[in-house]
Amino acid sequence: MTTENQQWFDICNIDDILPSMGRCALFNKQQVAIFRILDQQGQEQVYAIDNYCPFSESNTLSRGLTGSITDKVVVASPIYKQHFDLNSGSCLEDESVSVKTYPVRLNGSIVQLAV
Amino acid sequence: MSSKIKLVVIGNGPVGHNFLEYLVESGQSENYQVTVFGEEPIPAYDRVHLTAWFETQSVDDINMVSDGFYPNNNFVLHTGDKVTKIDRFKRVVISEAGLEVSYDKIIMATGSYPFVPPVPGHDRDNVFVYRTIDDLEKITAAAKTSKVGAVIGGGLLGLEAAKALMDLDLQTHVIEFAPRLMAVQVDDGGGNMLSKKIQDLGVSVHTQKNTQNIGDGDSAFHKMSFADGQELETDIIVFSAGIRPRDELARQAGLGMGARGGVVINNNCLTSDEDIYAIGEVALWDNKIYGLIAPGWSMAQAAVDHLTQTGTSEFTGADMSTKLKLMGVDVASIGDAHGTTPNSRSYTYVNDREEVYKKIVVSEDDKYLLGAVLIGDAAEYGSLLQFMLNKMELPSEPEGLILPSLDGSSSGIGVDALPDSAVLCSCMNVSKADVINAVEAGANDMSTIKACTKAATGCGGCTALVTQVLNCELEKQGVEVNTDLCEHFAYTRQDLYNLIRVGKIKSFEELLEKHGSGLGCDICKPTAANILASCWNDHVLNSGLQGIQDTNDYFMGNMQKDGTYSVVPRVPGGEITPDKLIVLGEVAKEYNLYTKITGGQRVDLFGARSEQLPDIWRALVDAGFETGHAYGKSLRTVKSCVGSTWCRYGVQDSMGLAIKLENRYKGLRSPHKFKLAVSGCTRECAEAQSKDFGIIATENGWNLYVCGNGGMKPRHADLFASDLTEEEVITYIDRICMFYVRTADRLQRTSVWMDNMEGGLEYLKSVVIDDKLGLVTELEEEMAAVVDTYQCEWKTTIDDPEKLKRFSHFVNSKSHDDNVIFTTEREQIRPAVISERITEQA
Numbered sequence: 012m013t014t015e016n017q018q019w020f021d022i023c024n025i026d027d028i029l030p031s032m033g034r035c036a037l038f039n040k041q042q043v044a045i046f047r048i049l050d051q052q053g054q055e056q057v058y059a060i061d062n063y064c065p066f067s068e069s070n071t072l073s074r075g076l077t078g079s080i081t082d083k084v085v086v087a088s089p090i091y092k093q094h095f096d097l098n099s100g101s102c103l104e105d106e107s108v109s110v111k112t113y114p115v116r117l118n119g120s121i122v123q124l125a126v
Numbered sequence: 127m128s129s130k131i132k133l134v135v136i137g138n139g140p141v142g143h144n145f146l147e148y149l150v151e152s153g154q155s156e157n158y159q160v161t162v163f164g165e166e167p168i169p170a171y172d173r174v175h176l177t178a179w180f181e182t183q184s185v186d187d188i189n190m191v192s193d194g195f196y197p198n199n200n201f202v203l204h205t206g207d208k209v210t211k212i213d214r215f216k217r218v219v220i221s222e223a224g225l226e227v228s229y230d231k232i233i234m235a236t237g238s239y240p241f242v243p244p245v246p247g248h249d250r251d252n253v254f255v256y257r258t259i260d261d262l263e264k265i266t267a268a269a270k271t272s273k274v275g276a277v278i279g280g281g282l283l284g285l286e287a288a289k290a291l292m293d294l295d296l297q298t299h300v301i302e303f304a305p306r307l308m309a310v311q312v313d314d315g316g317g318n319m320l321s322k323k324i325q326d327l328g329v330s331v332h333t334q335k336n337t338q339n340i341g342d343g344d345s346a347f348h349k350m351s352f353a354d355g356q357e358l359e360t361d362i363i364v365f366s367a368g369i370r371p372r373d374e375l376a377r378q379a380g381l382g383m384g385a386r387g388g389v390v391i392n393n394n395c396l397t398s399d400e401d402i403y404a405i406g407e408v409a410l411w412d413n414k415i416y417g418l419i420a421p422g423w424s425m426a427q428a429a430v431d432h433l434t435q436t437g438t439s440e441f442t443g444a445d446m447s448t449k450l451k452l453m454g455v456d457v458a459s460i461g462d463a464h465g466t467t468p469n470s471r472s473y474t475y476v477n478d479r480e481e482v483y484k485k486i487v488v489s490e491d492d493k494y495l496l497g498a499v500l501i502g503d504a505a506e507y508g509s510l511l512q513f514m515l516n517k518m519e520l521p522s523e524p525e526g527l528i529l530p531s532l533d534g535s536s537s538g539i540g541v542d543a544l545p546d547s548a549v550l551c552s553c554m555n556v557s558k559a560d561v562i563n564a565v566e567a568g569a570n571d572m573s574t575i576k577a578c579t580k581a582a583t584g585c586g587g588c589t590a591l592v593t594q595v596l597n598c599e600l601e602k603q604g605v606e607v608n609t610d611l612c613e614h615f616a617y618t619r620q621d622l623y624n625l626i627r628v629g630k631i632k633s634f635e636e637l638l639e640k641h642g643s644g645l646g647c648d649i650c651k652p653t654a655a656n657i658l659a660s661c662w663n664d665h666v667l668n669s670g671l672q673g674i675q676d677t678n679d680y681f682m683g684n685m686q687k688d689g690t691y692s693v694v695p696r697v698p699g700g701e702i703t704p705d706k707l708i709v710l711g712e713v714a715k716e717y718n719l720y721t722k723i724t725g726g727q728r729v730d731l732f733g734a735r736s737e738q739l740p741d742i743w744r745a746l747v748d749a750g751f752e753t754g755h756a757y758g759k760s761l762r763t764v765k766s767c768v769g770s771t772w773c774r775y776g777v778q779d780s781m782g783l784a785i786k787l788e789n790r791y792k793g794l795r796s797p798h799k800f801k802l803a804v805s806g807c808t809r810e811c812a813e814a815q816s817k818d819f820g821i822i823a824t825e826n827g828w829n830l831y832v833c834g835n836g837g838m839k840p841r842h843a844d845l846f847a848s849d850l851t852e853e854e855v856i857t858y859i860d861r862i863c864m865f866y867v868r869t870a871d872r873l874q875r876t877s878v879w880m881d882n883m884e885g886g887l888e889y890l891k892s893v894v895i896d897d898k899l900g901l902v903t904e905l906e907e908e909m910a911a912v913v914d915t916y917q918c919e920w921k922t923t924i925d926d927p928e929k930l931k932r933f934s935h936f937v938n939s940k941s942h943d944d945n946v947i948f949t950t951e952r953e954q955i956r957p958a959v960i961s962e963r964i965t966e967q968a
Contacts, residue, residue, distance in 0.1 A: 023937045031645070031673040034937040042936075042943070048645070063945070068960075069689040070935075070945045074677045074736075078647030080613070087648035089677035089685055094648075 017114060017125040025120045033073035033086060035062045038124050043113050044073035045122060046097055048084055057122055058097035059115035064088045065108055130159040134219050134229040136209045136375065138164025140173055141406030141422035142235030143190050148427050150199055154434040160201040161227050165208035166258060174419050177286055179262055180293045184808055212379040214399060231401050233429060234376060234389065238369035238407035247340025252347050253363045256287040265364065269294040272361030274346050278337055279366035280307040285452045287364045288329055299330045299358060306333055311448065311459035315474060316499040319483035323455045323502060369417055371408045384410040393440035394432035395425050403429045416444055420552050445515060445552065449507045456504035461514050462487050462497035470496055473525040484528040486510065493519055508591035516548050541594040550595060551588045556581035558595055565599040572596065573881040590884055611872065612649040614642045619797065619872045623657050632662060633670040652676040653872050656759055659795035660867045663915040665922050667929050678757035681736055682919055688946055688957040691739060693731040694756035695746050696792060699766040699784035700727025709749040717742055720954045726763030728754060733955050735942060737934045743920040752918040755793060762801045764788035765813065769806030778823035780806035783852060790856065793916045794863065797870035815843045818876040819859050828855050832862060833876040841877045844887050847895065861894045864905040
């Protein structure tokens with residue numbers, strides 16, 4: 012995951028993303044869905060996965076509802092409602108499907124992605 | 127073709143029609159070349175609910191034939207033509223119109239006719255019987271110039287006829303020869319209580335009256351003279367003095383007949399000719415004619431089983447126990463209602479305040495139930511009937527079964543004690559085993575049970591009992607009836623509603639903290655959002671509320687498969703000025719949107735990218751449009767016809783009412799979407815009966831229909847109340863809507879909500895009209911609060927720069943989503959399919 016030689020890029024301010032929601036960022040010509048989640052311990056966490064939903068073949072995952080399924084933090088596709096694990100990118104309903112995840116961090120109030 | 131068996135069905139009443147349905151169900155109908163003759167001009171309708179015709183005067187309400195039933199099954203139906211002769215030698219039937227059809231087998235279902243005693247004057251004008259729609263039409267026509275109506279015969283049908291006369295605003299009399307009403311089914315005590323209750327409703331009851339002459343009246347059209355010297359003047363007379371089998375055809379054909387009429391049949395419903403079956407009220411089994419619908423259906427099934435050899439059911443008599451509502455009065459009679467069994471004992475409970483009469487007849491040793499009479503409250507009918515039919519041993523003090531329980535506990539039987547063979551629904555002949563099998567096959571709610579077993583779809587008297595069996599079985603099979611909304615909330619939607627309203631909870635975080643666990647999910651978040659909106663009506667994009675909205679609610683548009691949105695402005699009642707229509711066209715043109723007229727009489731604009739939505743809506747709001755809430759679980763549209771303003775048939779201003787209703791209920795968040803429609807006359811051009819609330823104009827006001835829907839499982843709405851004023855319509859819809867918002871499950875349409883409600887439509891009426899739960903004031907206040915706080919979500923949004931930020935596709939760029947690619951079809955855009963994308967990009 013996060014290693015020393017990663018180069019971090021500023022994307023936006025954390026306040027540009029509403030709590031428990033996602034926004035789409037354009038990063039290296041990729042559409043990346045970034046989510047801002049207050050975890051159960053009250054810590055602000057950010058997650059980044061592909062914005063592209065493989066089921067609907069549309070760039071929509073950033074517009075899904077977030078939440079938890081058992082111990083996993085997930086987003087639900089807004090079109091056909093499959094759930095994706097925000098940590099691993101894997102689909103809960105279909106093991107053979109997963110989306111890419113991206114290194115992401117909060118640097119102060121700035122959301123950063125890494126190559 | 128030649129191998130097909132030629133089957134002629136004579137008679138197209140309820141029983142004849144049900145025979146055909148059973149034939150189709152047997153899977154054998156393709157082996158038969160079926161010809162059906164019906165004397166009436168229209169196909170089979172539900173005679174049992176004939177009075178329903180008066181409420182709307184529409185045959186559709188009581189039609190029994192599903193669309194395309196006859197042609198789809200290749201059944202040839204001749205309506206308006208009766209068979210006049212069966213030639214058993216040439217094996218043909220001959221009709222009045224001269225048709226000659228050869229047969230291999232005949233089903234005779236000619237029914238019965240109303241008996242008119244040969245009283246002098248019985249053939250005068252304005253003397254009617256009560257059996258067919260034609261009879262009803264004649265009575266209705268005559269009622270227009272009449273003030274007083276009298277029914278001769280105080281039996282079950284006679285009281286139905288009296289109800290019809292009352293509904294026609296006639297001063298109504300019932301004349302009965304016996305000393306009490308419903309002499310066959312109820313005893314003296316019950317008959318007296320029934321008279322009392324019916325007189326309370328404004329009907330005059332005259333018992334022990336032997337009509338001896340009908341002549342010219344002084345103040346009315348007729349004068350009836352009775353054996354005791356008394357007289358009664360009336361404008362209309364309806365005879366309902368019993369039925370007689372329509373057996374003239376059987377007699378002509380030389381079939382075996384009973385001494386007092388009726389075609390003799392055996393347990394397979396075969397007559398003396400082994401190629402001719404007789405079923406229903408024309409058939410005489412064990413010297414008895416069965417004048418109820420359920421035995422007719424059992425006969426139809428027995429005949430199908432024997433004819434096709436696909437089953438083994440036989441007709442071996444029928445229990446004549448019955449429960450019904452006469453003019454709103456519960457009446458039930460079970461078995462030996464009169465206590466004629468030697469040495470039987472009876473227990474009676476009479477309550478003059480509530481006007482309730484209950485009696486049970488039990489065996490000498492108090493062990494078995496033999497019969498019962500219930501007037502005014504028939505709640506125990508289901509369990510008492512089971513005690514009798516299954517010969518179950520009674521509790522040690524059987525009178526407890528009909529005494530009101532002072533501690534609120536139920537004194538009925540545990541359904542678990544019922545044998546599997548117990549028939550729960552006698553209309554549809556559904557046993558406890560049938561319900562258990564359905565549960566085992568996965569049915570887990572009443573609407574599924576109804577759909578797959580047909581239980582509780584006849585008179586509905588068994589609904590409570592079937593529900594109990596369902597719940598008991600679910601529990602027994604270890605199917606934990608888990609009604610939790612999701613893993614984060616161990617509550618039903620209804621529970622959450624109460625927690626939110628009572629606890630004055632205003633945010634999802636607060637709800638989760640107090641009553642839930644985890645982070646929530648895409649089930650509980652929108653549900654909570656929906657309830658919060660129903661209760662407090664805050665803007666869906668207010669802070670704290672945005673993150674729990676479904677994406678459609680969040681972007682206030684309907685997301686399409688490619689991630690773009692459709693835009694649907696509200697067009698109340700479908701009425702739109704040319705100027706506004708031009709604005710829609712201009713906006714669609716400017717943003718290159720695909721444009722389509724919807725079924726809800728408005729215009730849908732497709733293909734808007736999220737970042738375009740604010741500009742599009744600014745243009746629309748500036749032109750006076752409001753959001754149409756097509757994206758929400760909320761009111762969609764109120765469809766309408768132009769009504770009396772333009773239409774030569776319209777009797778009320780349907781347009782005006784539709785607009786008023788749409789403006790009243792717009793924005794209300796509800797468990798699922800709901801739709802209304804208003805028709806200006808009974809031609810019903812607005813298709814109101816397929817809506818959650820349908821309003822149809824009558825000469826006197828409005829009829830309100832509830833809980834219909836189109837979609838995957840279409841359901842006609844049920845008549846809720848008739849001849850309402852506009853204010854009454856609004857009051858009732860207010861109450862029903864808020865009761866629905868309070869008590870329905872997540873994503874439950876009104877139809878399923880009502881079907882799953884114990885007591886169904888009648889219960890809903892008792893809550894909404896009679897205020898059984900003492901709720902109506904609260905419901906009205908809640909609705910008023912929602913109506914008063916309405917705001918157009920889009921108007922509020924475009925005025926707030928903060929709220930507009932979220933509509934750009936990228937948080938860090940002004941670019942568009944390059945995956946949204948359109949192509950052109952029929953001069954408009956549509957999303958490009960994969961193959962088209964590759965070509966364009968290459």
